Amino acid sequence: MNRNLPPLSPYYRSLTRNMVLLVMVISFTPMVLVTGIILDQFSSSHHEKVFAHLGELVLKHKQNIDSFLDEKVQNIRFLADSIDFDRISQPGIIAEDLSRLQSAYGTVFVDLGVVNEQGQQVAYAGPFNLENAIYADADWFKKAIQSNYFTSDVFLGLRGSPHFIIAVRKTWQGQKWIIRATIDFLSFNRLVEKVRIGETGFAYILNREGQFQTKPIFDFTPTLDIYSRYFATLSRMGKEVEIQERLDGAGVKSLYVSALLKGGDWLLVYKQASSDAFSDLHNAQIIALVFFVLGGIAIVAMAVWMSGRMVRRIATSDKEKEIMNEQVIETGKLASVGELAAGIAHEINNPVAIMVEEAGWLQDLMEDGAYKNEADIKEFERALNQIRTQGKRCKEITHKLLSFARKTDSRIEDFEIGHLIEEVVALSAQRAKYSNVELTTRLEPKLPAISASHSELQQVFLNLINNALDAMDKTGGTLEISARQEEGQILIGVADNGPGIPKANLARIFDPFFTTKPVGSGTGLGLSICYGIIQKMGGTIAVKSALDVGTTFEIRIPVKTDDTVENRTVVSASDTCN
Amino acid sequence: MTPMKLLLVDDETDFLNTLLKRMQRRNVDVQGVGSGESALAWLATHATDVVILDVRMPGMDGIETLREIKKKFPLTEVIMLTGHASMEVAIEGMEMGAFDYLMKPMDMDELLYKAEDAFKKKMIHEGKIRQMAEQLR
Structure with a gap:
C-alpha cells in the first residue's frame, strides 16, 4: 500500500482482513473445485486409458508368445510324424x-535330438x-x-548356456521316443x-519359481511371493491380464501388467514406473499446478489491493460522513439555540418592561x-x-442561558441526567406557559450516571x-x-x-429534512x-403516537457500566474527544 | 369631547399595576385586566375606546383576543404590545385590524400618544356614523 497514507484504525484493518479473506475464499473455492474435479476426472480417464493400452499390449504379446510356442510345438510334432525311428541313429x-x-x-531351432x-x-x-x-535324470525329460508334448523352462542344461526345450513324445514299436528341439x-x-x-517400461517372463525365462533389460531380483500371487490371482480370476500399481523393490511406484503364458506355467510381466507411464498426466498436473499457483498469487494480490482500496474509500467516506454529521448537528444546535434565544428575549422583555415602568413611575413621583x-x-x-426583584429575575434568566451556552462543546462527560432535564425544562417553562402547556417532570431520584455529551443531550431534550x-x-x-x-x-x-x-408520517419523522412545518419554519x-x-x-x-391522544x-441510554454515581452532575471530564 | 376610556390587558400583574398607576397619574381613564377572557368580559359591560393588548399571554393570547374584540366590538381600537421576536405576530395583528403596535419596553408618552391617535380615529369614525344616521333621519 501507499506508504504516504496514514495507518488505518484496527476497525478498518479487521475490515480489510475480512474482505481479503472473503474475496480469497470466494475466488479459491470454485477454482480449487473446478481444478480438482477436472484433474481427478482427467487422471482417472488417463489411468483407464493407460491401463487399457498396457493391458492390450501385454495381451497381444502374451498371444504372440503363446502362438510362438504353440507354433514351435506344432513344427516339432509335424517333424516327429515324419521321423523314421529305425534309421534315426544313422548319421546325417x-x-x-x-x-x-x-x-x-x-534359425529359431538351434538343435534337434x-x-x-x-x-x-x-x-x-x-x-x-x-x-x-x-x-x-533331467527334469525336462x-x-x-x-505327456505328448512339453515345453521346458529355461535352464542351463548340459551345454551350460540358457535355453529351453520343446519335446514331443512319440510311440513307435511299443517304445516311447522323445523328439526334442532347442529354441x-x-x-x-x-x-x-x-x-x-x-x-522404464519393459517386459520379462517368469516361471512359477520366480526365475527369469527371459533376460530382463534392467537387472533386478523379482520378489517371489508377489509373482506367485499373480499366478494365483490370474488363474483363479480367469482374467487374462492383471494390472497392479505398487512399489517395486527399489521403492519406486510402478505399474505391473501381467498375463499367464504357456498354459499357466509362465508369467509375462510388463513393468513400468508409474511416473513414466503417467508422464502425460504428470505434465498436465504440473501445468495445472503452475496455473493454480500463478492464479492464486494473482487472486491474493488482487484481494489485498482491492480490499485495501475499498476500505480506504470507506474510511474516507466515513470520515466525510462524520464531518457532515458534525456539521448537521452544529447547524441543528444553532437552530435550536436561535429558537431558544427568541424565547429568552421574550422572557427577559417582561421584567425589563416592568423595570422601565417602575423607573418611569419613580420619575413621575419625583417630577411631582x-x-x-x-x-x-x-x-x-x-x-x-x-x-430589584425584576433585575434578579433577569439575572436568573441570563444565568440559565449562560449555563446552557457554557456547555456547548461536545465533550463526553459522566453526569446524572436528572439535572440536565431540569435545566432544559426550566429554559422551556416560559414558552410552555404561553402555549398553555403544563410542563411537568417525574424523575426517579438518584439515577446512575451516564456517559455522554452534555450539550448534545440538552439539544435532544430541547428539540423534543x-x-x-x-x-x-x-x-x-x-x-x-x-x-x-x-x-x-x-x-x-x-x-x-x-x-x-399521523401514521403516514410516523415512520419518517427521524428522516433528515422531513418536516410538517411550513417552509421556512422548520429545518426538518x-x-x-x-x-x-x-x-x-x-x-x-x-x-409511539396516537391521533388526538x-x-x-x-x-433508552445505557448506564455507565463501571460505577454508579449518585446525583453528581459532572464526575470527570474525560480527555477523549469524539 | 368625552374623555378617552382605555383598557390595559397584560398577564404580568406588576407591569400592569405600575402602568395603570402611571397612566392614572396622568389623568387617563384606564382600567386593567390580566387576561384575554377578562378583557372581553370587561368590554361587554363597559364602554371602552382603546384597548392596549399584550400579545403573549397564557390562555387566550393576544391575537385571539384581538380577533374576538374586532368581531364583537368592531369600533374599539386596539394597540398591541409585542416582544422583539414576535414581529410576525405584530404583522398578523395589524392585518386583523389593530390600530398600531408597540414594542416592550415602551415609552409611556409614545403609548399615550398612540392611544390618543387611536381615540381620535375612533371619534372621527363614530362622528361619521352619527352624521350618516342624522342624514338618514
Whole structure:
C-alpha cells in the first residue's frame, strides 16, 4: 500500500482482513473445485486409458508368445510324424531333419535330438556335441516322458548356456521316443525385449519359481511371493491380464501388467514406473499446478489491493460522513439555540418592561415633588424593590442561558441526567406557559450516571420539548418528562397529549429534512439530529403516537457500566474527544 | 369631547399595576385586566375606546383576543404590545385590524400618544356614523 497514507484504525484493518479473506475464499473455492474435479476426472480417464493400452499390449504379446510356442510345438510334432525311428541313429538323418526345420522355420531351432525311453539321446544334430547324452535324470525329460508334448523352462542344461526345450513324445514299436528341439534363446528373448515403452517400461517372463525365462533389460531380483500371487490371482480370476500399481523393490511406484503364458506355467510381466507411464498426466498436473499457483498469487494480490482500496474509500467516506454529521448537528444546535434565544428575549422583555415602568413611575413621583410624605416614600421603596426583584429575575434568566451556552462543546462527560432535564425544562417553562402547556417532570431520584455529551443531550431534550410545544401551541395540554432506571438503562419518556402524529408520517419523522412545518419554519433536522446523537451514545430512541391522544418519545441510554454515581452532575471530564 | 376610556390587558400583574398607576397619574381613564377572557368580559359591560393588548399571554393570547374584540366590538381600537421576536405576530395583528403596535419596553408618552391617535380615529369614525344616521333621519 501507499506508504504516504496514514495507518488505518484496527476497525478498518479487521475490515480489510475480512474482505481479503472473503474475496480469497470466494475466488479459491470454485477454482480449487473446478481444478480438482477436472484433474481427478482427467487422471482417472488417463489411468483407464493407460491401463487399457498396457493391458492390450501385454495381451497381444502374451498371444504372440503363446502362438510362438504353440507354433514351435506344432513344427516339432509335424517333424516327429515324419521321423523314421529305425534309421534315426544313422548319421546325417537327423542333421537333414534339422536343416529342413531351419530352412522352413528359420534359425529359431538351434538343435534337434531324439531321446529314447531310457533317456539316452540316440540322435543329435546341432552345434553342441551331445550325441548319446543321458537325460534320464533331467527334469525336462521326466516331465516330457509323461505327456505328448512339453515345453521346458529355461535352464542351463548340459551345454551350460540358457535355453529351453520343446519335446514331443512319440510311440513307435511299443517304445516311447522323445523328439526334442532347442529354441534359440536370443530369438525368443527378442519377442519380449521389443516390448519397450517410455524410459522404464519393459517386459520379462517368469516361471512359477520366480526365475527369469527371459533376460530382463534392467537387472533386478523379482520378489517371489508377489509373482506367485499373480499366478494365483490370474488363474483363479480367469482374467487374462492383471494390472497392479505398487512399489517395486527399489521403492519406486510402478505399474505391473501381467498375463499367464504357456498354459499357466509362465508369467509375462510388463513393468513400468508409474511416473513414466503417467508422464502425460504428470505434465498436465504440473501445468495445472503452475496455473493454480500463478492464479492464486494473482487472486491474493488482487484481494489485498482491492480490499485495501475499498476500505480506504470507506474510511474516507466515513470520515466525510462524520464531518457532515458534525456539521448537521452544529447547524441543528444553532437552530435550536436561535429558537431558544427568541424565547429568552421574550422572557427577559417582561421584567425589563416592568423595570422601565417602575423607573418611569419613580420619575413621575419625583417630577411631582411628592417624595416628602410617608406614603410616597413607601411607594418609592416598593418601586425600588420591584426593580430589584425584576433585575434578579433577569439575572436568573441570563444565568440559565449562560449555563446552557457554557456547555456547548461536545465533550463526553459522566453526569446524572436528572439535572440536565431540569435545566432544559426550566429554559422551556416560559414558552410552555404561553402555549398553555403544563410542563411537568417525574424523575426517579438518584439515577446512575451516564456517559455522554452534555450539550448534545440538552439539544435532544430541547428539540423534543420544542416539538411538543409546537404541536400543542394552539390547543395547550400537558407535557411530562420522566426518567427512570430499567435493566441497566435509563428510560426517559417525553410524553404529550397533543394532536399526535399521523401514521403516514410516523415512520419518517427521524428522516433528515422531513418536516410538517411550513417552509421556512422548520429545518426538518431536529429529530434526525436527536436520533443521531442517541445512536452515537449507544442508546435508542423510539416514538409511539396516537391521533388526538398524544405522542410519547422513549429514549433508552445505557448506564455507565463501571460505577454508579449518585446525583453528581459532572464526575470527570474525560480527555477523549469524539 | 368625552374623555378617552382605555383598557390595559397584560398577564404580568406588576407591569400592569405600575402602568395603570402611571397612566392614572396622568389623568387617563384606564382600567386593567390580566387576561384575554377578562378583557372581553370587561368590554361587554363597559364602554371602552382603546384597548392596549399584550400579545403573549397564557390562555387566550393576544391575537385571539384581538380577533374576538374586532368581531364583537368592531369600533374599539386596539394597540398591541409585542416582544422583539414576535414581529410576525405584530404583522398578523395589524392585518386583523389593530390600530398600531408597540414594542416592550415602551415609552409611556409614545403609548399615550398612540392611544390618543387611536381615540381620535375612533371619534372621527363614530362622528361619521352619527352624521350618516342624522342624514338618514
